Amino acid sequence: MPKFAANLSMMFTDSPFLDRFARAAAAGFDAVEFLFPYDYTPAEITGAARAAGVKVVLFNTVPGDWAKGERGLAALPGREEEFLEGVRKAIDYATAAGCPRIHAMAGLVPEGADRALMGRVYRDNLAKAAALAAAASLDVVIEPINTRDIPGFFLNRTEEAAAVIADVGAPNLKIQFDIYHRQIMQGDLARAIADHLPLIGHMQLADNPGRHEPGTGEINYPFLFGEIDRLGFDGFIGCEYKPKGETEAGLDWFAPYRS
Template sequence: MPRFAANLSMLYNEHDFLDRFAAAARDGFKAVEYLFPYAFTTEQLAAQLKANGLQQVLFNAPPGDWDAGERGIACLPGREAEFRDGIAQALAYARALDCPRIHVMAGLLPAGQTREALRATYVANLAYAATEAAKLGLAVQIEPINERDMPGFFLNRQDQAHAIVAEVGAPNLKVQMDLYHCQIVEGDLAANIRRWLPTGQVGHLQIAGVPTRHEPDVGEIYYPYLFELLDELGYPGWIGCEYRPRRGAVAGGTSQGLGWLKPWIG
């Protein structure tokens, strides 16, 4: 049976952030993920996890200047010291929150730069992050993201991500397979899942409806089939619900859109 984690950056926006943990637990979620924890202390977050019986399964390392439009710095030459400081901060949070993995965003291509020119920086930074995470028994994730939502993002395809993982060669470096992004860029989701899941390099999955990024029962993907396929292939991990509720941030909006989840959640 699939295991689902509520993405608290996108779900339950009708509540203040720290109140979203309780809202997710009331709806039957046993785990949570979100973009960034750094606006709160580890004590605040750990208290919410404990009070609501939730497991923290994923968050992102610092992405650079998010408000200015940066979407990661791992591929950017000249930012290595900042990258290492960010990894140290992320791992400290992960350890305090008992979170087994962090997502390291690759970043956007600077004007006039090619992916090939940035690859060595990206690989070296990931090798560093994986080495530091391994000291704590933690994993590092990289995620292909579609360029419609995030123009110029360094990493777009599953095969690109898996090639990077192979080049780095760290057993705790994994691919975060977001089926929303994968459908937009590549399609053929069942074949992609059958190809990549057995490699052992997929460390986390995420879902959303395509094309609107609403609930996964809206749009062109028939997720029940894919959930059964994941069970067939023995996927042991979590599936992050990283979508925007159709009802937005109105009272009860997230909960009212969870009809798709009821057959799958215990």
């Protein structure tokens, strides 16, 4: 049966962040993910998760200046040391919380940038990040993101992510397969999951259009969950969607999988 993680950056947002762990547990989730923990101490994150009895299974490394529109540093020339410092910080948080993986966001392509140079920087940075993470028994994941939600994002297609992983050659570097982003960019969801399953370390979901909960759009999630189960994927699927109303009111789709 598929395993789901509530995304606390998008769900239960009418509660303070640290209170969302308990709400996720009360809704039946065993695990949580979120964008960033860095407004809180590792002890606060770990304490909230343990008190609620949920696992932390994913969050992002430091993305640069999020408020100013930055969306990651991994592919940005000249920001290499800042990226690696952010990876080290993420590892500290992950180790404290028992989180097994961190997501390294590629970043935006500056106007007039040399994409080939960015590709070399990206691979070199990911190799170093994977080595740092491996020393802490963690995985690093990379996520292709659609060009509509984040125009100019460096990594957009599943096959691009697979090629980067092949070039880097680190066994703990994997794909964060976001069903919503893949549907917008390429579709062919079930085949893409089957073809890339050995490289997929984490999944995420939302329906399309609107990025709301399953059952609100065009994606046949009951079929897809059955295929994911049949293929034997044993990782978590993060619920990175914007609830149409109160989070709990939109969890009918989750009822068959609730703890």
